[in-house]
Amino acid sequence: MAELDSMKSLGALLFGISQRSFHKLQVTEQLLKEELYPDMSQDEFTALYGKMKAILKSMASADMDHAQLEAFLTAQTRKQGGGGLSADQAAALSRFWKSQRSRVRESLLAQSCCEPGLRGLSWRVGVQATARSGAAPHSGPVTLMELELGGGGQDSKFLCLEFDEATVNQVLTKMADIQESIDRIVHHT
Structure with a gap:
């Protein structure tokens, strides 16, 4: 017992x-x-x-x-x-x-898990019709990206980012560099 x-x-x-x-x-x-x-x-x-x-x-x-x-x-x-x-x-x-x-x-x-985490991402390309007050006029396409952040039962928070064509090209170049690095690591193991 x-x-x-x-x-x-x-x-x-x-x-x-x-x-x-x-x-x-x-x-x-x-x-x-x-x-x-x-x-x-x-x-x-x-x-x-x-x-x-x-x-x-x-x-x-x-x-x-x-x-x-x-x-x-x-x-x-x-x-x-x-x-x-x-x-x-x-x-x-x-x-x-x-x-x-x-x-x-x-x-x-x-x-x-890192907090907060990325729950979702959406984006669209548009053309800005008028300049925001006090901003220089802008012509050409604009990319709007909305990130949904949150985690662990928290309510989501949204972050909206606006990119011009040059910034989108920089982001794409960085992403291509990251992909190449990942590919090198994967092929070496």
Whole structure:
């Protein structure tokens, strides 16, 4: 019975570490100690917490599949000294990762995206009929580009840009340079 309680506590600890580290929820180390390991000394808990947090971060950063996870946990159980895992700890980590891997991955991907991101782009070419007040008269085609920016559940913001023919040519030249660089990298690998 004590072993079952120990496994439940370790599973809850892993879940708490995950909530704090990957989902950015306010789960404190002290709360986890008080709720899950009230009889453990602070030093012992700090060591357990640190070990489990480091292992979870390694598993998450590698986005370990089942085979990688089993090899990793086997290596961790074979470590000599106090740095290794017990068989029960490895089993708890394996169960946790099998059930939570996709949620951790989604959370890390959402956090890694640059904010705000480009949601959409539209453009059109037109001819300016009259000059804006105070501006020099302009003749020739004008490109209007509208960028939709936003991310992570935020409302979109729109940015409207106006380019003359020379500026459009400069942008196209830069884009061609970027494409050539990408092509060189792709063909060298």
